Amino acid sequence: MRKYFFELLSAILLIGSFGFFWECVVYLGRRDYVAAALLTGIGMAVLHVGVELARLALVERA
Amino acid sequence: MASFAVRGNFAGAMTLRRGSAYAALGVNLWLIGFVVPASFAGAAWPWALGPLAPAALAVGALRRSPSLLLFGVPFLTLAPLALPTFESARQSPLGFVLTALSLAAYLAASLRALRPSLPAAKETRPLDEAPLALRWARRIRAFNALAFVAAALPTLFIYTIDLHPPTVAAFAASHPGDAERAQAMATALAALASALALGGLLIRPLAAHLDRDFALRVRIEESRLVARRGRPRAAFYFAVAAALVLMALVVVLRR
Numbered sequence: 001m002r003k004y005f006f007e008l009l010s011a012i013l014l015i016g017s018f019g020f021f022w023e024c025v026v027y028l029g030r031r032d033y034v035a036a037a038l039l040t041g042i043g044m045a046v047l048h049v050g051v052e053l054a055r056l057a058l059v060e061r062a
Numbered sequence: 063m064a065s066f067a068v069r070g071n072f073a074g075a076m077t078l079r080r081g082s083a084y085a086a087l088g089v090n091l092w093l094i095g096f097v098v099p100a101s102f103a104g105a106a107w108p109w110a111l112g113p114l115a116p117a118a119l120a121v122g123a124l125r126r127s128p129s130l131l132l133f134g135v136p137f138l139t140l141a142p143l144a145l146p147t148f149e150s151a152r153q154s155p156l157g158f159v160l161t162a163l164s165l166a167a168y169l170a171a172s173l174r175a176l177r178p179s180l181p182a183a184k185e186t187r188p189l190d191e192a193p194l195a196l197r198w199a200r201r202i203r204a205f206n207a208l209a210f211v212a213a214a215l216p217t218l219f220i221y222t223i224d225l226h227p228p229t230v231a232a233f234a235a236s237h238p239g240d241a242e243r244a245q246a247m248a249t250a251l252a253a254l255a256s257a258l259a260l261g262g263l264l265i266r267p268l269a270a271h272l273d274r275d276f277a278l279r280v281r282i283e284e285s286r287l288v289a290r291r292g293r294p295r296a297a298f299y300f301a302v303a304a305a306l307v308l309m310a311l312v313v314v315l316r317r
Contacts, residue, residue, distance in 0.1 A: 038312045045305035052298040059292045 006057035013050030017043045084171035088119040088135055091164040095139045099157070103147045115139040131172045136165060149242075155225060162220075208264050215259065219252035 020043035027036040092115045100108045115138040122130030140161070142148065222229055224245055237244040270277060288295065 032316075035312060035316055038308050038315075042305050042308045042312070045301040045308065048301040049298060049305065052294050052301070055289060056292065056294065059290065 003057055003060035006053050006060060010050045010053035010057055013046050013053065017046040017050060020046060084131070084168065084175045085119065085123055087164070087168040087171045088131075089116070091136070091161075091168045092116060092119070092139050094157075094164045095161045096142060099143060099148050102150065105147050108142060108145065108147055111138075111142050126176065128176055131176065132169065136169070140165070158224070205268070208268075212260050212264050216253065216256035219256060220249060223248045223252060 020039050024036045024039040024043060027033075027039060096112060096115060100112065115135055118130050118134040118138050121127070122135060127134075224230070230241075230245070233241040233245050233248075
């Protein structure tokens with residue numbers, strides 16, 4: 001059960017991080033560089049969390 | 063006994079021949095890179111720097127010092143060009159091309175001369191030709207490609223920044239009156255980037271490969287051990303905290 005939960009959560013986070021990067025590009029288009037930098041940081045952090053959860057899902061599977 | 067004498071003389075002659083080539087090219091570099099610009103500089107004091115490069119060449123040749131020959135001589139020859147007196151010499155495209163070619167020829171000859179020389183045999187014959195293993199053929203191709211990139215990248219940077227007409231025109235348009243300074247800064251940054259790329263992407267992997275990539279294998283083993291643990295790493299909690307803080311910042315700053 002934990003395995004499926006981790007897999008679902010990591011998939012949501014990995015795909016969701018692209019939303020932050022998309023918003024970053026939108027803010028860059030508006031020349032709002034501070035917000036773009038903050039959103040890049042959020043995207044990277046969310047991506048990292050997703051990767052870690054994917055690793056935990058793999059450990060659960062083994 | 064006679065054969066040893068002949069062998070010694072032959073080896074000495076080979077060393078002398080190689081030594082003369084790089085010494086002659088060093089003097090050529092000094093003439094093109096320093097003497098000619100100093101002759102047109104219109105001031106006498108730059109000549110005081112003149113003897114430094116030949117002295118370094120002589121000492122380097124006597125001591126067979128790689129640092130003096132590969133770094134000291136080019137630096138002492140070309141560093142004076144950074145002085146404001148040599149402004150006109152720096153702007154000459156022909157002078158730049160000649161100096162670059164002389165520098166490349168000198169460095170190639172110096173590297174060749176610094177190779178450890180094996181005692182010359184009286185007669186030689188090739189070993190039985192063994193087919194080259196595919197793995198080694200791949201490696202040699204990769205090494206040659208890396209060496210080509212290491213030489214081509216700085217050349218491309220320098221040409222694009224300093225000689226390519228559209229780039230030169232763009233510098234002149236974007237920095238009116240200060241285009242030369244902007245070009246010099248861009249060239250210095252390109253040289254720095256090339257040196258870092260050469261060190262990080264070529265020298266370091268090759269040096270690690272000589273050691274059978276020991277550090278890389280240790281890291282892989284550590285990663286394997288970490289991947290087997292069923293708990294999140296500290297970086298996980300840090301990433302969660304960072305994401306929450308940054309989200310709060312975005313909300314506060316853009317409300």
